[in-house]
Amino acid sequence: MNLFSWPAMGFRLRLAALGALTLAVAGCVSEAPVRTPRTTGQVLVPPAAAKPARPEAPVVQPPLLPPPPVMPPVAVDYPKTLAAAGAAAPVLALARQAQQSRAAGQHDAALGQWQRALRIEPRNAFLWHEIAVTHLKLKHAGQAESAAQKSTSLAHGNLWLEAQNWRLIATARRVLLDVTGAEAATARADSLSAGLATASP
Amino acid sequence: MIRIISPLLRWLIIGLAIAASVGVVALSLWLIQLDKEVRVRFAGVKWVLPAQVYAAPMDLYPGAPITVPELRRELDRLGYRLSDELSGPGTYQIATDELRVDVRAFSFWDGPQKEQRVAFRGDASGLTTIRAMGSDQSIDLMRLDPMLIGSIYPSHSAEDRVLVKLDEVPPLLPATLIQVEDRAFEEHYGVSLKGILRAAVTNAFRDGGRKQGGSTITQQLIKNLFLSNEQSYARKIREALMAVLLERHVSKHDILEAYLNEVWLGQDGNRAIHGFGLASQFYFNKPLNELRPAEVALLVGIAKGPTVYNPRKHPDRVRERRDLVLKLMEEGGLIRADEREVESLSPLGVQNGKAGGVERYPAFIDLVRRQIKGLYREEDLGSEGLRIFTTLDPRAQERLEARIVADLPDLEKGRQLKAGTLQAAGVVTSVEGGEVLAMVGDRNVRFPGFNRALDSQRPIGSLAKPFVYLAALADPGRYNLYSLIADEPIELRMPNGSRWAPKNYDRRLHGTVPLYAALAKSYNLPTVRIGLDVGVDRVHDLLQAAGLQGPPRLPSMFLGAINASPLDVAQIYSTLAANGYLTPLLAIREVMTKEGQPLSRYSFQLKQTLPEGPVYLTNWAMQKVIEFGTARWAVSVLPAGQQYAGKTGTTDDARDSWFAGFGGDRVAVVWVGRDDNKPVGLDGAAGALRIWGRLMRDLNARGLDLTAPAGIVEASIDPQSGLLADNGCAGAISVPFMAGAVPTSYAPCADAGQSGPLDWLKDIFR
Numbered sequence: 017m018n019l020f021s022w023p024a025m026g027f028r029l030r031l032a033a034l035g036a037l038t039l040a041v042a043g044c045v046s047e048a049p050v051r052t053p054r055t056t057g058q059v060l061v062p063p064a065a066a067k068p069a070r071p072e073a074p075v076v077q078p079p080l081l082p083p084p085p086v087m088p089p090v091a092v093d094y095p096k097t098l099a100a101a102g103a104a105a106p107v108l109a110l111a112r113q114a115q116q117s118r119a120a121g122q123h124d125a126a127l128g129q130w131q132r133a134l135r136i137e138p139r140n141a142f143l144w145h146e147i148a149v150t151h152l153k154l155k156h157a158g159q160a161e162s163a164a165q166k167s168t169s170l171a172h173g174n175l176w177l178e179a180q181n182w183r184l185i186a187t188a189r190r191v192l193l194d195v196t197g198a199e200a201a202t203a204r205a206d207s208l209s210a211g212l213a214t215a216s217p
Numbered sequence: 218m219i220r221i222i223s224p225l226l227r228w229l230i231i232g233l234a235i236a237a238s239v240g241v242v243a244l245s246l247w248l249i250q251l252d253k254e255v256r257v258r259f260a261g262v263k264w265v266l267p268a269q270v271y272a273a274p275m276d277l278y279p280g281a282p283i284t285v286p287e288l289r290r291e292l293d294r295l296g297y298r299l300s301d302e303l304s305g306p307g308t309y310q311i312a313t314d315e316l317r318v319d320v321r322a323f324s325f326w327d328g329p330q331k332e333q334r335v336a337f338r339g340d341a342s343g344l345t346t347i348r349a350m351g352s353d354q355s356i357d358l359m360r361l362d363p364m365l366i367g368s369i370y371p372s373h374s375a376e377d378r379v380l381v382k383l384d385e386v387p388p389l390l391p392a393t394l395i396q397v398e399d400r401a402f403e404e405h406y407g408v409s410l411k412g413i414l415r416a417a418v419t420n421a422f423r424d425g426g427r428k429q430g431g432s433t434i435t436q437q438l439i440k441n442l443f444l445s446n447e448q449s450y451a452r453k454i455r456e457a458l459m460a461v462l463l464e465r466h467v468s469k470h471d472i473l474e475a476y477l478n479e480v481w482l483g484q485d486g487n488r489a490i491h492g493f494g495l496a497s498q499f500y501f502n503k504p505l506n507e508l509r510p511a512e513v514a515l516l517v518g519i520a521k522g523p524t525v526y527n528p529r530k531h532p533d534r535v536r537e538r539r540d541l542v543l544k545l546m547e548e549g550g551l552i553r554a555d556e557r558e559v560e561s562l563s564p565l566g567v568q569n570g571k572a573g574g575v576e577r578y579p580a581f582i583d584l585v586r587r588q589i590k591g592l593y594r595e596e597d598l599g600s601e602g603l604r605i606f607t608t609l610d611p612r613a614q615e616r617l618e619a620r621i622v623a624d625l626p627d628l629e630k631g632r633q634l635k636a637g638t639l640q641a642a643g644v645v646t647s648v649e650g651g652e653v654l655a656m657v658g659d660r661n662v663r664f665p666g667f668n669r670a671l672d673s674q675r676p677i678g679s680l681a682k683p684f685v686y687l688a689a690l691a692d693p694g695r696y697n698l699y700s701l702i703a704d705e706p707i708e709l710r711m712p713n714g715s716r717w718a719p720k721n722y723d724r725r726l727h728g729t730v731p732l733y734a735a736l737a738k739s740y741n742l743p744t745v746r747i748g749l750d751v752g753v754d755r756v757h758d759l760l761q762a763a764g765l766q767g768p769p770r771l772p773s774m775f776l777g778a779i780n781a782s783p784l785d786v787a788q789i790y791s792t793l794a795a796n797g798y799l800t801p802l803l804a805i806r807e808v809m810t811k812e813g814q815p816l817s818r819y820s821f822q823l824k825q826t827l828p829e830g831p832v833y834l835t836n837w838a839m840q841k842v843i844e845f846g847t848a849r850w851a852v853s854v855l856p857a858g859q860q861y862a863g864k865t866g867t868t869d870d871a872r873d874s875w876f877a878g879f880g881g882d883r884v885a886v887v888w889v890g891r892d893d894n895k896p897v898g899l900d901g902a903a904g905a906l907r908i909w910g911r912l913m914r915d916l917n918a919r920g921l922d923l924t925a926p927a928g929i930v931e932a933s934i935d936p937q938s939g940l941l942a943d944n945g946c947a948g949a950i951s952v953p954f955m956a957g958a959v960p961t962s963y964a965p966c967a968d969a970g971q972s973g974p975l976d977w978l979k980d981i982f983r
Contacts, residue, residue, distance in 0.1 A: 104278070104280055105278065105279065105280070105357045105358075106276070106278035106279075106280070106281075106357050106358035108357070109278075109357040109358045110358065113327075124818060125327055127818075127820055128326065128327060128807075128818050128820075129327065131650065131820065131821070132276070134649060134650060135276065135647070135650065135652075136276065136278070138647070138648060138649035138650065138882055139649065139881070139922055158824070159820075159822065159823060162798070162823040162824050162825060163823060165798075165825055166796075166798055166823060166825075168927075169796055169798075169829060169926055169927075172924055
């Protein structure tokens with residue numbers, strides 16, 4: 017439990033961490049989340065193996081302390097679409113255009129539209145994933161792999177999206193005739209998917 | 218009678234008859250040849266159509282970080298006119314609680330956007346709603362037409378034009394042209410005897426001064442297209458004959474259209490402004506179809522002689538000429554008397570030279586020219602009228618320019634330097650996508666001379682240091698942010714036998730310092746120590762992987778004995794800013810044909826070239842540069858609560874003052890120095906940082922996204938020892954580490970294992 021430094025954390029963060037601790041205790045999870053500790057404040061993403069909290073589990077209430085904040089349910093149900101991930105209206109409008117272009121086989125136009133969306137939300141992992149998909153359609157396997165990696169870098173622990181990215185990387189590597197690399201990527205995707213399956217409610 | 222004629226005379230007549238016949242035959246042959254020439258040459262007229270360069274269009278959507286005043290500023294830049302009510306494309310109106318705009322139609326690469334009337338509302342943070350007027354329909358996303366920022370023409374020709382079609386120009390323009398230049402245009406066969414006679418009479422009764430020409434529009438076109446400027450009867454005759462022949466082959470419509478595009482209407486240095494399409498932009502910063510009658514009159518008026526009638530140099534003379542044309546327009550029934558009166562009262566409306574939207578951004582256009590060179594043949598660039606859509610963000614450019622213009626004199630005053638001593642260059646790029654958004658290559662920001670942002674190769678000094686620390690942090694078994702590094706003298710014997718004994722900038726030694734602090738404080742000796750330990754090759758490879766071409770392989774590179782341009786620096790810092798993903802910086806997004814068909818799109822290329830975790834740690838240390846290191850001054854100007862990363866750079870004797878840094882969406886690099894390479898007495902913090910800090914503020918640059926990537930864990934550390942802390946340690950801080958490389962031993966202050974869960978909870982609410 018030495019992974020957090022309390023003085024350096026904000027009050028909200030401490031509350032969030034307390035909540036996580038409570039849940040972890042309740043769910044008999046001994047491992048604290050280690051990813052993204054400096055920005056957690058909203059939803060703490062448990063490791064893939066974590067079991068969802070049982071609401072009936074007894075919660076240890078320390079005396080003389082304010083009641084613990086109400087925490088949102090542990091999010092194992094990762095957002096799977098741009099809209100679910102909270103993309104802004106202009107980004108969704110561009111996504112619709114890009115999907116029309118894709119349906120019409122105009123992948124270069126689609127790429128331009130995704131990139132325009134990226135100028136609005138440059139760190140949106142779903143947009144990077146779509147860019148990777150489009151590069152793959154355009155047979156730019158190297159670019160597809162890079163964009164998928166970038167998507168994973170920005171996925172903020174969305175394991176579902178990470179699994180999608182690894183599957184795409186596997187395909188891109190097969191196009192590049194990198195058989196070993198493709199197998200490794202598939203294995204990565206499979207293990208993520210397996211973790212998601214066990215973690216889902 | 219016949220006998221009376223002497224044999225001599227008879228021979229004379231025969232001779233004359235033969236000569237006349239030969240003459241007629243020769244004339245006929247000449248005419249046939251001339252006819253062929255006219256046909257071939259007119260058919261082959263290839264307009265010199267330089268590529269037109271556009272800035273990036275402004276994307277507008279609810280939530281866009283553009284306030285209504287900023288939007289107004291952009292409209293002004295694009296030549297939109299404020300009016301009491303919307304009166305056609307290119308006008309806007311300020312209502313009590315919204316800004317209404319008649320947005321011009323424009324052909325974008327992904328399709329046309331129609332002219333539309335739109336109402337915008339916003340607050341202090343940006344636009345809140347966008348609504349199509351005349352309906353309740355809200356608009357999710359739209360674009361303004363992009364700003365025309367220049368042209369690219371081949372070096373051997375400096376003709377510039379924007380092609381227009383007769384059917385698309387406002388009818389008042391050709392009508393005025395005919396009224397002023399050639400009233401019989403619709404009737405004559407290429408030459409007008411009436412016109413010639415009138416000119417002859419007028420000229421006969423006038424001494425000196427400007428002579429009246431009797432040339433028809435057709436003749437003028439022939440002269441401009443095919444003939445020299447020489448004043449001779451032979452040329453006049455040739456011109457008249459060719460005009461008659463041209464009229465036999467080409468319709469009045471095509472002749473008039475060619476004239477509209479050919480006529481020379483002004484000069485901008487070496488660049489010749491041809492045709493009404495470009496002249497409208499050049500003088501009024503707006504398209505032809507938005508000209509008022511007085512503006513049409515001005516353009517038609519100056520066609521007579523753009524040097525004599527240069528509206529920027531001789532406004533009074535031009536005003537007189539314009540009013541004369543307005544009078545002729547009224548006489549011809551093209552405008553009403555009351556209209557003429559109003560129009561005559563209006564100012565010339567000529568935009569102030571280079572501020573008018575054309576050739577405004579010489580440094581950026583220079584970059585575009587270099588990037589496009591490898592993509593298209595020079596002759597195509599000069600003749601095909603390609604439309605090049607670039608990444609330039611006029612707002613970012615304006616802010617960069619404003620900072621350099623405002624801050625350099627302050628820096629000079631502060632150092633008691635003579636005004637004009639310092640030079641500067643700056644680059645702003647986007648973090649993702651590698652777009653060059655703004656570039657300045659000279660403190661005189663409109664001066665199209667030496668482009669320091671691209672061509673000035675200066676030692677980068679301490680800007681190289683983050684790559685030394687990156688090399689160390691990429692070896693987590695041996696280095697972390699709190700590794701203690703000895704700040705002790707170092708002396709090296711170089712391969713050429715010389716000795717190299719680097720010193721700290723403050724000439725002092727600081728004992729043992731944590732690694733991140735050595736970077737934050739920009740200490741030289743710990744940097745060299747680390748560099749020597751990880752090896753020259755490793756640092757060299759990382760700099761190259763970040764996008765620097767051919768850095769040297771010498772220990773002096775640890776301290777920045779590397780020559781690079783501000784753009785080169787922007788490249789390597791972009792790779793750091795983008796979590797280790799290299800995207801070659803681009804200035805061009807799309808190229809379209811002059812008809813508006815998409816030709817190519819240039820997608821950015823992406824490749825992870827630096828390891829993500831170590832880059833995160835390096836950027837963490839670079840935040841400390843601003844938090845409490847050499848750049849802490851910036852805290853006073855940057856928005857509170859936001860984190861930025863950067864590094865100062867100073868070279869020997871403070872000859873170059875650099876700052877390079879980034880937030881979540883913008884990378885900016887600023888260089889300040891002297892062209893003669895003399896010391897400026899400014900280190901990076903006292904010079905370039907001042908410009909950078911305010912620039913990032915002015916750009917509304919977002920703070921860094923502090924989310925740690927996979928493979929990074931945070932641990933509580935005792936800052937004294939760099940070892941694990943627990944509740945026993947006062948002042949422990951949270952520090953990121955590569956997973957698996959968190960220190961395993963506890964600091965002396967720690968009472969490890971002693972604390973219970975209750976202490977935890979107390980801590981949480983402390």
